[in-house]
Amino acid sequence: MLVLDRVSKTYPNGVHALGGVSVEVDLGEIVAVIGGSGCGKSTLLRAVSGLDPASEGTVLLDGERITAPHEKIGIIFQEPRLLPWLKVAGNVGFGLGDRPRQERAVRVATALERVGLADKATMWPRELSGGQAQRVAIARALVPRPQLLLLDEPFSALDAFTRTDLQDHLLNLWADAKPTLILVTHDVDEAIVLADRVMVMCPRPGRIFDAIAVDLPRPRDRQSAAFDFVKRRVLAALDRSLSRAVQPADGEGKASAGAALWW
Amino acid sequence: MSLVTMTIAAEERGAVPAERAASRKWARLARPVLGLVLPVMLAVAWEFVVRMGWASGRLAPPPSVIFQEFVDLARSGDLQRNTLVTLGRVAAGFGCGVAVATIVGAAAGYSPLIRRLLDPSLQALRAIPSIAWVPLFVLWLGIFEASKITLIAVGVFFPVYLGVMGAIQSVDRKLVEVGRAFRLSDVQMVRRILLPAVLPAYVIALRSGLGLGWMFVAAAELLGASEGLGYLLLDGQELGKPAEIVAAIVAFAVVGKATDWLIALAAAPFLRWEDVVRQE
Known part of the structure; x- marks a missing residue:
């Protein structure tokens, strides 16, 4: 279980990016974090990962305080960030440096099989398409069998078709070992397709504005009325979170969420 | 897609x-x-x-004469001996220059403090034409090997220093973060992320350093040597033998290119991942 207790982050330049986020996430739960830009969602994820620890408050994973990257935590970034000097198999096995060669080979092969890239094992990252590269990054993060997987807008750089393809793929992979997933995204559909709970954040300083449970059976139909219903709720929450952040002098705080996301 | x-x-x-x-x-x-x-x-x-007799070819000998000169020099053993001497000087100067430049460049690239401390002085020294050091080196180190090797080392130092420092500074922070996310130790970080990331630029720096090394060995030998390819140049000038000069020049070119090629060849297996980019 992951427990965040009043997690705040103030950068050395004085920017108060995160203002006391408290949340509990169960093992195996999928949580999507959504919000306008600058609302601290990436900061929150980086604090949980230990890459950029919180300046105040605590992050506890199974009672253990996280202040640096931890072996139980895997991270997937917005870009694949594959090491260009390693072949695909080398990249997938990157986190298994301390394991015997035999075990490493087996686990890498299994993971590549699982993401559907078994035939690309001996290719260089340069030779992959964007979607393939991100799948390799997913395999790399999953191979050490993390208990908590953090995803920072992992599909935002991909085209729409590849994106939905990878969302489904991610769910399949998640079902293997059911780690906890925290997904930062700015795509409302993506959040609802994947998550058990959608947390809407608002900016200055970043905090949780609203949390919406998504009680839809998987796989979820993006066209269903139930899906649409949840989507309306999330969009409404987003809208409110943003109009509250906007100065009242604006007069018309009711901009549509879609446009507001770009502010 | x-x-x-x-x-x-x-x-x-x-x-x-x-x-x-x-x-x-x-x-x-x-x-x-x-x-x-x-x-x-x-x-x-x-x-x-x-x-055809349209030109005498006395000052600019035709290829056949140069080739004959080559054969004569090789037969007498002069070519091999002088080439080896020059090669030895380049190797020693290159080795020293690269060793110091790699250490100083890595330190300056890694630590902003060291960079602020050292880089301005080194940049100032770099602005001095290296040949200008020769009189001082001769005074300090004598007219024999030490001053020549030092001159070559100074020539090699700057491109390698700049290359290493720049390469380390420009290592992709996002890849370093991947290393952090996988909890690499400092040593592992250097071995698994920094070294491979820096290698392509390092090889280029070594090659340009080597090029300067060959330039400065010629200068050093022209300024006074009793053997070496530069000595052949001088000898050819003093005895009025242009074929010998051209033969020495050709020898310079061949050996210089060969050593450059050796570096490229040695590095190729580690840089194969880059080839893909070039082919595209």
């Missing part, structure tokens, strides 16, 4: 038409040959002009 690219890739790997492969092979062989066309044509033309 990914499906499409995957099928295309499969087709390309699966069955390249034999005809296309053959023509590609020819193209690969023909490309370096293309570069030879101009020099060979000029050489043949000059030979022809001298043979």
Whole structure:
């Protein structure tokens, strides 16, 4: 279980990016974090990962305080960030440096099989398409069998078709070992397709504005009325979170969420 | 999208038409040959002009005379001896220069404090034409090997220092973060992320350093030496033997190119991942 207790982050330049986020996430739960830009969602994820620890408050994973990257935590970034000097198999096995060669080979092969890239094992990252590269990054993060997987807008750089393809793929992979997933995204559909709970954040300083449970059976139909219903709720929450952040002098705080996301 | 690219890739790997492969092979062989066309044509033309008696070729000997000079020098052992001496000087100067430049460059690239401390002074020294050091080096180190090797080392130092420092500074922070996310120790971080990331730029720095090393060995030997390819240049000038000068120049070119090629060859297995980019 992951427990965040009043997690705040103030950068050395004085920017108060995160203002006391408290949340509990169960093992195996999928949580999507959504919000306008600058609302601290990436900061929150980086604090949980230990890459950029919180300046105040605590992050506890199974009672253990996280202040640096931890072996139980895997991270997937917005870009694949594959090491260009390693072949695909080398990249997938990157986190298994301390394991015997035999075990490493087996686990890498299994993971590549699982993401559907078994035939690309001996290719260089340069030779992959964007979607393939991100799948390799997913395999790399999953191979050490993390208990908590953090995803920072992992599909935002991909085209729409590849994106939905990878969302489904991610769910399949998640079902293997059911780690906890925290997904930062700015795509409302993506959040609802994947998550058990959608947390809407608002900016200055970043905090949780609203949390919406998504009680839809998987796989979820993006066209269903139930899906649409949840989507309306999330969009409404987003809208409110943003109009509250906007100065009242604006007069018309009711901009549509879609446009507001770009502010 | 990914499906499409995957099928295309499969087709390309699966069955390249034999005809296309053959023509590609020819193209690969023909490309370096293309570069030879101009020099060979000029050489043949000059030979022809001298043979026809249109020019004496006394100051600019035709290829056949240069070749004969080469053979004579090789027979007497002068060519081998002088080449080895020069090669030894370059090797020593290059070795020293690279060693110091790598350490100082790495330190300056890694630590902003060291960079602020050292870099301005080094940049100021870099602005001095290296040949200007010669009188001082001769005073300090004598006229023999030490001053020559020091001059070469100074010439090699700057491009390698700049290359290493720049390469370390420009290592992709996002990849370093991947290393952090996988909890690499400092040593592992250097070995698994920094070294491979820096290597391409390092090889380029080594090659430009080597080029300068050859430049400065010629300068050092021209300024006073009793053996070495530079001595052959001087000897040819004093005795009025242009063929010897040209032969020494050609020897410089061949050995210089060969050493450069050796570095490239040694680095190639580690830089194969880069080739993909070049082919695209």
